[in-house]
Amino acid sequence: MIEVLGKAKLLRCPPGTSLQDEGRLSGAQYGIPSSGAMDQKSFRWANHLLKNKSNAVALELSQPGLQIQFTQACLIALIGANALVNLNQNKVSNSSLISITAGDILEIGAFLSGSRLYLCIQGGFQVERYLESGSDFESITFPSKRSTHDLLTYFPYPQAQNLGAKPKWVTSWFESPKIETYRGADWELLSLAQQELICSTTFHLSKFSNRMGIQLEELVSNQLEELPTNPVFPGTVQLTPGGKIIVLMRDAGVTGGYPRILQLTEEGQSILAQKKLGESIRFQLLE
Amino acid sequence: MIPHYQLLSPTFGELVWDQHPTDELLGFQLAYLTYIQSNFSDTLAEARQGFTRISLVWKNPKTQLDFLAQLKNIKLPPMELSTTIWQVPVCYDPEYGQDLNVLAESKNLSSSELIQIHLEPIYRIHFFGFLPGFFYLNGLSPLLHTPRKSVPMIAVPPGSVAIGGNQTGIYPMQSPGGWHIIGRSPLAFFDSKQPIPVWAKAGERVQFVPINATQFRNWKDTSPKSTSQ
Numbered sequence: 178m179i180e181v182l183g184k185a186k187l188l189r190c191p192p193g194t195s196l197q198d199e200g201r202l203s204g205a206q207y208g209i210p211s212s213g214a215m216d217q218k219s220f221r222w223a224n225h226l227l228k229n230k231s232n233a234v235a236l237e238l239s240q241p242g243l244q245i246q247f248t249q250a251c252l253i254a255l256i257g258a259n260a261l262v263n264l265n266q267n268k269v270s271n272s273s274l275i276s277i278t279a280g281d282i283l284e285i286g287a288f289l290s291g292s293r294l295y296l297c298i299q300g301g302f303q304v305e306r307y308l309e310s311g312s313d314f315e316s317i318t319f320p321s322k323r324s325t326h327d328l329l330t331y332f333p334y335p336q337a338q339n340l341g342a343k344p345k346w347v348t349s350w351f352e353s354p355k356i357e358t359y360r361g362a363d364w365e366l367l368s369l370a371q372q373e374l375i376c377s378t379t380f381h382l383s384k385f386s387n388r389m390g391i392q393l394e395e396l397v398s399n400q401l402e403e404l405p406t407n408p409v410f411p412g413t414v415q416l417t418p419g420g421k422i423i424v425l426m427r428d429a430g431v432t433g434g435y436p437r438i439l440q441l442t443e444e445g446q447s448i449l450a451q452k453k454l455g456e457s458i459r460f461q462l463l464e
Numbered sequence: 465m466i467p468h469y470q471l472l473s474p475t476f477g478e479l480v481w482d483q484h485p486t487d488e489l490l491g492f493q494l495a496y497l498t499y500i501q502s503n504f505s506d507t508l509a510e511a512r513q514g515f516t517r518i519s520l521v522w523k524n525p526k527t528q529l530d531f532l533a534q535l536k537n538i539k540l541p542p543m544e545l546s547t548t549i550w551q552v553p554v555c556y557d558p559e560y561g562q563d564l565n566v567l568a569e570s571k572n573l574s575s576s577e578l579i580q581i582h583l584e585p586i587y588r589i590h591f592f593g594f595l596p597g598f599f600y601l602n603g604l605s606p607l608l609h610t611p612r613k614s615v616p617m618i619a620v621p622p623g624s625v626a627i628g629g630n631q632t633g634i635y636p637m638q639s640p641g642g643w644h645i646i647g648r649s650p651l652a653f654f655d656s657k658q659p660i661p662v663w664a665k666a667g668e669r670v671q672f673v674p675i676n677a678t679q680f681r682n683w684k685d686t687s688p689k690s691t692s693q
Contacts, residue, residue, distance in 0.1 A: 202509060202510045203510075204596070205510065205511075205512045205592075205593075206513075206591075206592065207592050207596060207597065207654075207660075207661050207662050208592035208593050208594060208595055208596045208597055208598050208599075208636075208654075208662075209596045209661075210596075307656055315637070316596055316636075316637050316654060316656060317596065317656045359472055359473040359476075360472070361472070362470060362472060362478055362517065362519075403629060405484075405485055405514065405515035405516045406514055406515050406593060406594075406600055406631075407478075407514030407515060407516060407517040407519075408478075408512035408513065408514045408517060408518075408519035408593075410476075410512070410519070410521075430593055430594045430595060430598075431512055431592075431593050431594075432512070432514050432591065432593025432594060432600070433593075433594075434629070440472055440473060440476065442473075463473075
């Protein structure tokens with residue numbers, strides 16, 4: 178039996194495309210961010226569907242326009258945003274699991290809802306891991322993001338499978354504005370009025386949003402002094418001296434000096450990762 | 465300096481010290497961090513250290529409660545801090561320290577006075593953060609404390625030595641940044657091709673050594689020298 182590695186060719190790759198997994202846990206001691214999939218819930222579900230190891234590397238898309246060709250048969254899952262998907266120019270009605278034959282071209286069109294789509298492949302994309310993670314990051318992986326003409330390697334699946342009944346991916350879980358959160362380490366430094374304002378305001382996502390953090394439009398006026406620099410995590414919500422609220426996401430640095438007012442649950446981070454520019458959110462405090 | 469524990473979620477909390485960052489506090493932090501990492505390695509998912517906190521992420525809620533129950537019995541002496549001092553060459557020529565002259569002027573100092581004040585202390589490395597390979601140093605003279613720029617620079621060059629707030633630090637790689645740039649070091653501060661990507665450790669010290677622009681341009685060896693005292 179001749180084992181030939183499969184190659185996925187990025188015929189067209191939109192900006193904001195990277196390889197991601199569960200992230201790096203042991204890098205913080207060197208100042209290395211967690212990285213990993215912005216929406217861990219969708220990422221995990223995709224790997225679960227494929228019976229992959231939980232840390233199999235997937236392609237994270239944050240914009241439509243991907244065109245990808247597979248040189249060998251494989252099984253893929255598309256989970257996260259609800260996007261228009263074409264396989265060899267035919268519309269795919271349920272794209273949660275797709276059986277690919279050699280030479281197939283897959284195209285991702287408009288995102289009807291959601292902001293991040295995970296293209297997972299059976300066995301995961303094969304990349305060099307650093308600190309047990311294949312997540313792309315500047316100065317850690319080379320390249321640090323994906324672009325047109327790149328090739329991704331995978332282990333081919335011998336033949337296209339009859340998938341039988343396919344699960345239907347639903348996106349209602351991230352369409353609610355509610356984001357559950359714990360109180361942050363510095364929550365008690367806020368005045369009662371500030372605390373009430375943060376809990377009762379409908380915030381909107383600003384255009385200053387990327388894998389490092391998501392900045393919200395509404396300000397919360399703030400006279401807190403800058404604090405000693407201390408640890409932050411994905412999901413830590415900071416309040417800047419100018420009153421801006423920044424939710425740190427997967428590529429954020431591991432420490433920060435702004436008050437850490439909230440800490441989103443992992444589900445809350447996944448919901449936020451699926452929100453678009455201008456969409457509204459409300460923080461809901463957990464006891 | 466016994467810390468208390470702030471429970472922040474079922475699987476996440478922080479060891480809290482209320483003191484200002486000092487060598488003594490760092491000694492206690494490193495003692496607790498080392499103890500927890502070796503005694504709770506099976507149940508701890510991740511630990512992160514800052515100037516006055518250590519954040520702990522637990523694998524499940526029960527393991528956090530188990531730790532909390534044991535914490536009151538943990539009374540550790542401070543760890544003795546390393547005697548290693550890293551010599552970090554810095555070129556303070558305005559070509560590399562583009563904010564040096566403006567910063568000196570704002571403090572009614574000459575540029576050479578500012579450089580002398582920056583060179584005087586031996587700085588203590590407390591932890592890494594902000595960027596891969598960026599170490600947080602304690603010991604900047606209050607004379608040089610300066611609020612961060614209101615508009616950050618889009619691309620601070622790698623090796624830039626800068627002052628922000630009450631801290632000084634070195635940008636290991638190109639990055640946006642709001643600190644005032646007073647010089648540049650020819651050393652490499654982060655290399656993910658190495659099994660351990662940084663050469664310094666928390667608790668060690670850094671001494672800046674001035675070099676001129678010609679020395680900077682001709683600098684070959686990007687790894688640092690150290691002494692012990």
